[in-house]
Amino acid sequence: MVKIPAGTFVINGKLRMLSNVKLEGVGPETILKAGPSFTSNTGPAGGYPILTTAGAENTTLSNFTADQSGDTLDGNVPGRLNEYMIDVRDSLNSLVQGVHTRNPFTYSIAFVGGSKWCVKNSSTQSATNGKYVELDGIHAMNTSNGDIVGNVVDQRKGTDGDDGIAVHAYGDEDAHDIRIANNSVRGGRHGAGIDLAGGSGAIYNIDVTANMVWGSPRGLHDAYYDGTKQIHHIQIVGNNFRDNDIKTTGGAVDFERPVTYVTMMENSACNSGGYRLPVGNGNVSGRNTQSLEC
Structure with a gap:
């Protein structure tokens, strides 16, 4: 288990999970925030995740806030929709619990490929105006055996939001x-x-x-x-x-x-x-x- 305390942790790279790892904050006050150079490099699928599983198995992401800084950064960059803010990709047995996303310039929480996953007690929020398109909240693509349970999804605090759950x-x-x-x-x-x-x-x-x-x-x-x-x-x-x-x-x-x-x-x-x-x-x-x- 990797524990993260309360505080704001600025990320200019991309966090990639390994198999059999649990990443846990203390709640919304643990903030993983995209920094000023966040868009200068990409994740393994060519996008801009705060965190990606990228094929890892048996992972848990819990009790933190992910902030993609789309309100302050220019997120209209090549590959913007290649990966997503919380990117569970080609993975087996994945849990996202108590994760809160803010200021997206991509989909907020996404499951791409893979199987046996769950997102629960989490929240998404889109609040920008006139900056982006295709800002889905929770997005499940080409995947199976998943649960989307007990979440609060609000893609309409601004005018840029798209589907709540897709x-x-x-x-x-x-x-x-x-x-x-x-x-x-x-x-x-x-x-x-x-x-x-x-x-x-x-x-x-x-x-x-x-x-x-x-x-x-x-x-x-x-x-x-x-x-x-x-x-x-x-x-x-x-x-x-x-x-x-x-x-x-x-x-x-x-x-x-x-x-x-x-x-x-x-x-x-x-x-x-x-x-x-x-x-x-x-x-x-x-x-x-x-x-x-x-």
């Missing part, structure tokens, strides 16, 4: 068997609260349960970026969508494209429009409520 299949790799539960999520102006973004790879076996999704352009949305492989076997149960921008059909949940085996039950939407689920094999919708006021 599950993304990029290229021909799949994203599957992921649980998104008991989170408080506000998606940014450019995205949604929760986004399922398919492509040439499929997205399936996603459990979206008991989340509060609020103040977003829309609550849950599907998208296809580099292909049309189908999204299927999705469970959306017991979520609360409130005060989202779109007040018509699809403001709470919007599947615009063909999907199959989607169960959408017992969700509530207030001041957020309604639900759209196309007819498709195995699709079930029932006991979802909608009201004009919260």
Whole structure:
């Protein structure tokens, strides 16, 4: 175990985890902060992580704040989206717990490839205006067997934020068997609260349960970026969508494209429009409520 005390620790390089290591601060007052030369060198995948697992197994990141200094640095640099602030990449058995991210110029907490991971009791926040695009909060790409549980995601303190929580299949790799539960999520102006973004790879076996999704352009949305492989076997149960921008059909949940085996039950939407689920094999919708006021 590596313990870090309270204080601000300026980083101009990139921290890379080794296998079987636990990195633990004392709480939000342990701050790992990008320094003035942070963008002068890159991580192993050519981006700008505060910390990356880069293939390490059995790692834990806990109880600290990561500050990418996107409010003061110019983060619009080559490779900006090659790696992410907290970058769990191609790793097995990874835990992110009690990690708080601030001032991003990339995705805040990302799981890329790999399997068997969890992010819980953590928070993300995007607060810049007019500096960046594609600032997702928690992003799971081409990965499997993960849990996103009990986090507070707010990508709309400024105008630059994108999706609050995104599950993304990029290229021909799949994203599957992921649980998104008991989170408080506000998606940014450019995205949604929760986004399922398919492509040439499929997205399936996603459990979206008991989340509060609020103040977003829309609550849950599907998208296809580099292909049309189908999204299927999705469970959306017991979520609360409130005060989202779109007040018509699809403001709470919007599947615009063909999907199959989607169960959408017992969700509530207030001041957020309604639900759209196309007819498709195995699709079930029932006991979802909608009201004009919260």
